Amino acid sequence: MPNAQQAPLKIAVAGLGTVGAGVLKLLDTQASLIEQRCGRRIEVVAVSARSKGKDRGVDLSKVQWFDDPVAMAAQSGADLVVELIGGSEGPARDTVATAIETGKHVVTANKALLAVHGTEIAQKAEARGLTVAFEAAVAGGIPIIKGLREGLAGNAVSEIHGILNGTCNYILTEMRTTGRDFADVLADAQALGYAEADPSFDIDGVDAAHKLAILASVAFGTPVDFPSVYVEGIRQVSAIDFDYADQLGFRIKLLGIARRTDAGVEQRVHPCMVPKTAPIASVDGVFNAVVAQADFADRVLFVGRGAGAGPTASAVVADLIDIARGRSTPTFGVPADRLGAAPPSPMETRRGSYYVRLMVVDRPGVIADIAAAMRDQNVSMEQFLQRGRSPGEGVPVVLTTHDTDEAAMQRALATIAASDNVLEPPRMIRIEQF
Missing domain, CATH: 3.40.50.720 (NAD(P)-binding Rossmann-like Domain)
Structure with missing residues (x-):
């Protein structure tokens, strides 16, 4: 028998x-x-x-x-x-x-379910001695859950950041390489099957936010906290931003970023400018990438296909094989009843540098007013770019800042946006120096 x-x-x-x-x-x-x-x-x-x-x-x-x-x-x-x-x-x-x-x-493979109800599901399953496995829920065929939960089990992880949505990465890559604007590239992505008929779940950052909430729980041993993820999508990124990014030495990526800070756990999804030299900057098309910063293993990079029948099925079957072998690991790496609650770190406390693009009336004193709005909030400008002149007409100007607080940056932008000399809402992209 x-x-x-x-x-x-x-x-x-x-x-x-x-x-x-x-x-x-x-x-x-x-x-x-x-x-x-x-x-x-x-x-x-x-x-x-x-x-x-x-x-x-x-x-x-x-x-x-x-x-x-x-x-x-x-x-x-x-x-x-x-x-x-x-x-x-x-x-x-x-x-x-x-x-x-x-x-x-x-x-x-259900990231939305785990992001919203993951802690409760883990508690109920573990109380009955059952396994809930979800490698396929984050980054498709990339073994990031096993990498964090098992491969880095002896490490304290302080940061996770990554490209978590292939649709957005494809769109941003095509915008950069072809010079076309967002709407045109999105239509192509839909025709190719990379984007849904209703693409909002992807392009507004929700899909990436679900995945980030799961990764943060596994990385930091905290309950899944999707409501605390700051979410911003890619609709406002324009073709002109890629031109300026190239001049400044950056690539534009939609990233999910989770960090342990003195204020708590920071979780955010938004477009970022990253240096061209950063490993994640070269991950293009529909590929995903995740970087983990660990105390003993240092920086670890995972890259692969984040969706599709083959990669996702591969991840599902890897979980099935683990369970068939009798291997059991706590759902989020720490027994559910020991997940340590940590306060969310508000977006307003983010500190870093910024890229800002403005469309302003080309007349004397406008730049001085912009500089004054920045100065009043203790925001220091690092670079300033203006293409050509058009007296009395609208011209684009771009500036970057030294490190400053998000709250101060937002106050400065609100002042600038209220000026009659600013013709459209300021476009801001956060710079991440990985």
Whole structure:
């Protein structure tokens, strides 16, 4: 008689979209390799999706079909439920909750669910001796969760920063290399399938913020705190900003940044100017990258594809293999009941340098007024650029600052924006000296 370790790991898969179909294909293609590495088979016993008749490229004739993923989680006889539905509420949340209530492990790629309910899910699962694994929820095929939670387990991590959304990275890369503006490149990204018909979740920074909240919890051993993430997207980045960035020695990236500071845990997502020499500056297209700063391992860089059927399915199956082997790790690296709460560090306390682009009327005294607004808030200008002259008309001017407080910078910009000589809202991008 086989013992429990040799018996197949029976799994049920909720959601058969691009990733779900990719998981089934990978499990089928690599069945022998997976069994060799696990010492047991991984057997799909049930699936659930909205459309039963759709061809997903795999044979489902011998697998139980459920129209309702929650019923599948309760009734399928699986040892583990793979949740690939998406969304922080509704069927996804109910499926995961039911799986845990009925004694099943969970593997998920759902960053929204974990960002909003991750701590609660971890507490309930760990209380029952169950595993919740989510390598696929952050940065696709990059093993960043295992890298932080296991590879850097002996380190205190002080900072995480990275490119966490491939759609935004593709758009910003194309804007830089082609000189086209945001709207044109976004339309191309949608036509190529890199951006959704409604791209707001990506381009407004929400997707990256979900991932950052999860990374911060794993890196710092704190509860997941998505509401405290400052979020700013890329809609206001213009083609002209890339020209100025190039002159100044920078690249523009949408980054997620999490740091431990004296004031607490800082979490923010927004466009950044980073030096061309920074490793992350050369990560282009749909690729993701994450940098961890650790006390003993120093700086560690992870780069790879952050989305797509293959990379994401690879991450899901890696979690399945861990569970099939009997490996168990606390959900966020620290037992859920020991996650140490830390106060959020307000965005106003961020200290650093800034890039500011203004459209102003070209007349005497305008630049002096801008300098005075900066001076009154103790903001020191480092560089000032103006292209050409057009007396009485609008001209773009760009300035960069020395390090200053975010609150002071915002007060200075509010004063500048109120001037009759400023023709449009100031455009500001934070500079990060990695």
